[in-house]
Amino acid sequence: MELLENVKTRVYKFGNKKADGNRDMKNLLGGKGANLAEMSSIGVPVPPGFTITTEVCAEYNELGRDAVVELIKNEVEASIANIEKLMGTEYGNKENPLLVSVRSGARVSMPGMMDTVLNLGMNDEVVLGLVKKTNNEQFAWDSYRRFIQMYGGVVLGMKPESKEDIDPFEEIIESLKDKRGIKLDTEFSVQDLQDLVYDFKDLVRKRTGLLFPTDPWEQLWGAIMAVFNSWNGDRAIYYRTMNGYPADWGTAVNVQAMVYGNMGDNSGTGVCFTRDAGTGENVFNGEYLINAQGEDVVAGVRTPQQITKLGSQRWAELAQIEEEERKELYPSLEELMPSIFEELNGYQDILEKHYRDMQDMEFTMQDGKLWILQTRNGKRTGAAMVKIAMDLLKEGMIDEKEALLMLEPNKLDELLHPIFDPAALKRSNVIAQGLPASPGAATGKIVFFADEAAKYKSSILVRIETSPEDLEGMNIAKGILTARGGMTSHAAVVARGMGKCCVSGAGALKINYKKRTLTVGEYEYHEGDWISLNGSTGNIIEGKVATMEPELSGEFAQIMELADKYGVIKVRTNADSPKDAKIARGFGARGIGLTRTEHMFFEVDRIKAMREMILADTVKVRKQALEELLPMQRVDFEGIFEAMEGEAVTIRLLDPPLHEFVPHQLATQKELAEDLHVPLQAVKNKVAELEEFNPMLGHRGCRLGNTYPEITEMQTRAIIEAALNLKERGVICKPEIMVPLVGTVKEYEAQEEIIRNTASLIFEERKDSVEYLVGTMIEIPRATLMADLIAEKADFFSFGTNDLTQMTFGYSRDDVSKFLPIYIEKGILKEDPFEVLDQEGVGQLVKIGTQRGRSSKPNLKVGICGEHGGEPSSIEFCYNTGLDYVSCSPYRVPIARLVSAQAAIKTTL
Numbered sequence: 001m002e003l004l005e006n007v008k009t010r011v012y013k014f015g016n017k018k019a020d021g022n023r024d025m026k027n028l029l030g031g032k033g034a035n036l037a038e039m040s041s042i043g044v045p046v047p048p049g050f051t052i053t054t055e056v057c058a059e060y061n062e063l064g065r066d067a068v069v070e071l072i073k074n075e076v077e078a079s080i081a082n083i084e085k086l087m088g089t090e091y092g093n094k095e096n097p098l099l100v101s102v103r104s105g106a107r108v109s110m111p112g113m114m115d116t117v118l119n120l121g122m123n124d125e126v127v128l129g130l131v132k133k134t135n136n137e138q139f140a141w142d143s144y145r146r147f148i149q150m151y152g153g154v155v156l157g158m159k160p161e162s163k164e165d166i167d168p169f170e171e172i173i174e175s176l177k178d179k180r181g182i183k184l185d186t187e188f189s190v191q192d193l194q195d196l197v198y199d200f201k202d203l204v205r206k207r208t209g210l211l212f213p214t215d216p217w218e219q220l221w222g223a224i225m226a227v228f229n230s231w232n233g234d235r236a237i238y239y240r241t242m243n244g245y246p247a248d249w250g251t252a253v254n255v256q257a258m259v260y261g262n263m264g265d266n267s268g269t270g271v272c273f274t275r276d277a278g279t280g281e282n283v284f285n286g287e288y289l290i291n292a293q294g295e296d297v298v299a300g301v302r303t304p305q306q307i308t309k310l311g312s313q314r315w316a317e318l319a320q321i322e323e324e325e326r327k328e329l330y331p332s333l334e335e336l337m338p339s340i341f342e343e344l345n346g347y348q349d350i351l352e353k354h355y356r357d358m359q360d361m362e363f364t365m366q367d368g369k370l371w372i373l374q375t376r377n378g379k380r381t382g383a384a385m386v387k388i389a390m391d392l393l394k395e396g397m398i399d400e401k402e403a404l405l406m407l408e409p410n411k412l413d414e415l416l417h418p419i420f421d422p423a424a425l426k427r428s429n430v431i432a433q434g435l436p437a438s439p440g441a442a443t444g445k446i447v448f449f450a451d452e453a454a455k456y457k458s459s460i461l462v463r464i465e466t467s468p469e470d471l472e473g474m475n476i477a478k479g480i481l482t483a484r485g486g487m488t489s490h491a492a493v494v495a496r497g498m499g500k501c502c503v504s505g506a507g508a509l510k511i512n513y514k515k516r517t518l519t520v521g522e523y524e525y526h527e528g529d530w531i532s533l534n535g536s537t538g539n540i541i542e543g544k545v546a547t548m549e550p551e552l553s554g555e556f557a558q559i560m561e562l563a564d565k566y567g568v569i570k571v572r573t574n575a576d577s578p579k580d581a582k583i584a585r586g587f588g589a590r591g592i593g594l595t596r597t598e599h600m601f602f603e604v605d606r607i608k609a610m611r612e613m614i615l616a617d618t619v620k621v622r623k624q625a626l627e628e629l630l631p632m633q634r635v636d637f638e639g640i641f642e643a644m645e646g647e648a649v650t651i652r653l654l655d656p657p658l659h660e661f662v663p664h665q666l667a668t669q670k671e672l673a674e675d676l677h678v679p680l681q682a683v684k685n686k687v688a689e690l691e692e693f694n695p696m697l698g699h700r701g702c703r704l705g706n707t708y709p710e711i712t713e714m715q716t717r718a719i720i721e722a723a724l725n726l727k728e729r730g731v732i733c734k735p736e737i738m739v740p741l742v743g744t745v746k747e748y749e750a751q752e753e754i755i756r757n758t759a760s761l762i763f764e765e766r767k768d769s770v771e772y773l774v775g776t777m778i779e780i781p782r783a784t785l786m787a788d789l790i791a792e793k794a795d796f797f798s799f800g801t802n803d804l805t806q807m808t809f810g811y812s813r814d815d816v817s818k819f820l821p822i823y824i825e826k827g828i829l830k831e832d833p834f835e836v837l838d839q840e841g842v843g844q845l846v847k848i849g850t851q852r853g854r855s856s857k858p859n860l861k862v863g864i865c866g867e868h869g870g871e872p873s874s875i876e877f878c879y880n881t882g883l884d885y886v887s888c889s890p891y892r893v894p895i896a897r898l899v900s901a902q903a904a905i906k907t908t909l
């Protein structure tokens with residue numbers, strides 16, 4: 001054991017065109033580490049360094065700091081020596097110091113969710129050595145004060161004291177700026193920076209009771225452990241949970257030689273994207289700052305400048321800055337440092353082609369030399385995701401299958417959200433302009449703090465800038481508006497990842513957290529006031545703006561067509577009305593897998609006839625009431641058939657328990673009694689009679705049709721007559737009549753007989769006929785076991801996985817909220833089985849039901865119509881089980897079409 005432990009590699013080196021790791025080792029090295037190694041191997045200039053694996057993070061969680069230091073000490077020391085050799089400097093040396101950064105990096109990118117510390121190895125002596133060596137006092141002291149600030153925050157845990165407060169170090173910076181009458185941190189004198197270092201150290205001592213650590217090795221170990229700890233920080237946990245990433249992944253730690261963007265006017269740092277992460281447009285874009293370090297661009301410390309000239313001009317137009325002023329104050333990198341720009345442009349091209357996907361990169365220029373510090377597949381909006389996939393396909397960089405596989409199904413959802421109605425936009429009052437950081441249309445009430453986003457049903461989070469702590473609130477808010485920060489700011493990147501509308505860097509906004517006001521010129525807005533954001537133009541609009549439904553068009557339509565080329569399992573929709581059927585058809589649904597008929601009875605004019613039917617004591621009276629309902633149902637079905645012309649429409653016979661239709665309040669009971677001319681007591685008695693202990697296991701489904709056959713007769717008549725009426729008008733329809741909640745063969749047979757007899761009778765009456773199918777919903781565990789016998793009679797099966805899950809687990813769906821969240825938290829259940837099909841258990845029944853059904857009827861049509869029909873992993877399971885179709889709500893149809901293609905493609909790989 002000892003021996004084995006010792007041979008395991010825990011630290012991977014990179015630098016000087018070599019690397020121990022590569023891009024495929026994300027699970028072990030984290031995304032950042034794997035890509036640093038890859039870039040180093042393909043000759044992209046990255047500062048040398050090493051990666052401590054994610055496995056060590058797990059060891060840290062189990063064994064603690066001391067044991068882990070013991071485990072990796074030798075490897076870390078050897079790797080630091082390797083950096084020293086490559087850089088020609090020495091860690092902790094007072095004359096020729098090496099400084100390093102310690103960076104987090106999980107296997108997937110979690111922007112800003114974990115911690116990083118820059119400039120480690122600094123102390124009172126090293127700073128003097130650095131001054132001597134570089135002959136640049138400004139730079140050396142700036143690096144020192146930045147180090148204390150970051151180390152203090154990340155490792156020593158010095159955070160703002162309350163949400164109205166700012167970072168305690170920033171507070172000192174701000175007050176010094178005020179005192180000195182300067183605006184920017186680049187304007188500090190050497191003396192100022194020295195004062196900051198002194199004040200920062202003093203603050204640390206006062207707050208923590210400890211002296212700031214001066215030993216470079218103590219600093220290094222402290223930072224490494226802090227990065228491991230950040231994996232279990234609140235932000236990281238929230239982000240993981242939101243995205244469903246398991247806690248045991250852990251983070252890697254990257255230690256890397258510092259390169260300095262804060263060395264003066266020939267240095268700087270920036271972030272760039274190979275394509276537009278908001279729209280997907282194929283334009284190189286990004287932002288940078290001269291004489292800056294690390295997160296300065298992202299954190300919105302100063303107004304960042306655009307990398308390309310075109311981008312800079314577009315930005316100036318939005319910010320209403322004249323061309324002269326732009327060139328003078330905010331020139332693009334392309335204009336300011338053309339040769340560095342060319343080099344960067346070359347690397348972005350190389351990296352995009354190498355990774356065959358849009359890249360999000362970080363870079364730093366130190367005294368005219370360019371270094372690349374990170375590359376990753378960039379986060380993007382749903383719209384950008386679709387456009388980029390189609391463009392890469394058209395450019396020949398990827399093939400059709402790869403284009404389909406690179407899409408994240410659930411992100412298509414964003415493309416189906418409402419957009420602003422152009423007519424309403426014309427009439428709206430634009431109060432200010434920001435940067436179009438993440439497209440979309442958002443309307444909501446102003447809130448100023450992330451933890452208050454849930455205060456209103458629709459809120460817009462308005463911040464000077466956002467920080468990673470705000471993640472949860474950003475997720476809840478309908479849109480995000482910031483006064484500071486550019487297109488690569490934290491708010492912008494996170495919003496695009498979430499597909500949330502965001503307008504950033506709206507400089508005209510004055511936000512006062514203490515008073516909770518937003519001021520723009522002479523207007524003042526308060527918390528709770530309505531505003532709207534147009535994330536595509538950057539417009540900030542007063543009040544509410546009306547929205548409308550989006551359409552499937554452009555690249556979205558193309559990619560969907562491509563999906564249909566590969567998709568095998570068909571996609572139908574669940575629709576109870578012609579309107580829903582039309583929407584679903586627009587999204588590409590091929591038929592209806594479930595029309596619930598009960599909703600049709602709840603409209604005012606119908607509920608009365610329905611109640612009359614229920615209260616009837618004799619078959620005769622019941623039939624009379626059903627007579628009244630017949631024409632109404634027939635019209636409904638005609639509408640739905642017409643909307644789905646040419647495609648199959650599955651209609652489920654009445655399913656819910658009757659007590660759902662009777663009034664439970666005295667006033668309504670009185671009304672009903674008067675309407676029906678019966679004593680109030682009769683109504684009350686009936687309601688009491690219908691009361692059940694377990695309605696979901698009670699008198700419902702085909703138990704209704706078997707006890708009141710006239711209901712089945714009426715519904716069959718409505719369906720068949722509707723189909724005949726349409727046939728007369730030349731509209732083709734394919735009705736499929738579905739019997740719910742079958743558990744025994746006889747239950748099904750009895751219903752089928754009524755349906756077929758009724759249909760034959762109508763065909764005789766009308767001297768005409770239509771083709772129709774009769775089948776059943778499979779939702780009672782017993783039915784899956786009897787499936788071979790049921791299939792002898794039934795034309796089709798449709799798995800009702802909501803009830804099937806309910807009855808297989810024995811969980812009442814209406815009561816799970818009491819224990820399910822706790823089960824998930826404790827890991828007793830991995831997921832909510834009502835959302836994600838339980839493939840292990842309930843899935844077995846789906847398999848058995850399908851196999852047994854097809855054993856007696858090989859061409860039996862089988863589908864699924866539960867909530868799971870629109871959930872990606874469940875759809876994939878249905879495909880692998882050999883189902884013919886899934887049926888889902890209209891807005892899930894495009895997602896299901898994509899998953900259908902992906903599932904089929906995956907089996908060919």
Ligand code: ADP
Nearest residue numbers: 101103104112116256257258259294295362373
């Ligand atoms: P995040 O994952 O939050 O982006 P990073 O580890 O990438 O955190 O680092 C934060 C910032 O510091 C980035 O802008 C990065 O480019 C910069 N940075 C990290 N390491 C170095 C280094 N060795 N030299 C210069 N800048 C660095």
Ligand code: MG
Nearest residue numbers: 032112362374
């Ligand atoms: Mg980064």
Ligand code: MG
Nearest residue numbers: 740779800803
């Ligand atoms: Mg059911």
